[in-house]
Amino acid sequence: MTDNDVIEIIEDGVPLDAILSKEAEKEIHEAISITLESFKKTRWTPVSESLPEPWESVLITFSRKYGNLTADHAVGIGSWDGSNGWYFEEIEGYTDRLTVEAWMNLPESYKGE
Numbered sequence: 001m002t003d004n005d006v007i008e009i010i011e012d013g014v015p016l017d018a019i020l021s022k023e024a025e026k027e028i029h030e031a032i033s034i035t036l037e038s039f040k041k042t043r044w045t046p047v048s049e050s051l052p053e054p055w056e057s058v059l060i061t062f063s064r065k066y067g068n069l070t071a072d073h074a075v076g077i078g079s080w081d082g083s084n085g086w087y088f089e090e091i092e093g094y095t096d097r098l099t100v101e102a103w104m105n106l107p108e109s110y111k112g113e
Contacts, residue, residue, distance in 0.1 A: 005027075005031070009028060009031040043104065044061065044102040045103055045104065047100055047103065051080045052079070052080055052103055052105075053080075054083075055079050055080075055082070056079055057077055057078070057079050057089065058077070058078065058079065058080075058103045058105055058106060059075060059076070059077060059104045059105075060078040060086065060101075060103050061073055061074065061075050061100070062074055062075075062076065062086075062088075062098050062100045062101060063098075063101065064098050073101070076088060077089045078098075078100065078103075080103075086098060086100050
């Protein structure tokens, strides 16, 4: 099932009184499963809820205070090292001045259609 198939099934919906063939029912369940997995991959996860796999690059939302500069709810790419803290890729190193609030998986690379 392609992404366009999933979008079409979700957008078109199914009339509540429809009698579905087994094949149509299977396609709807598959589209819902794909949508749910996609949603799970693209939602922010608070660090209080869970952490990514160690050294997996993820989007992070963070706050940082450095001198007179303050970044609230900024977004960057970082990774959790599994024990000591967050490695912030934009500054190529660990930072104890960075308060990571949530993380999200990076999207898959575009591969064309």
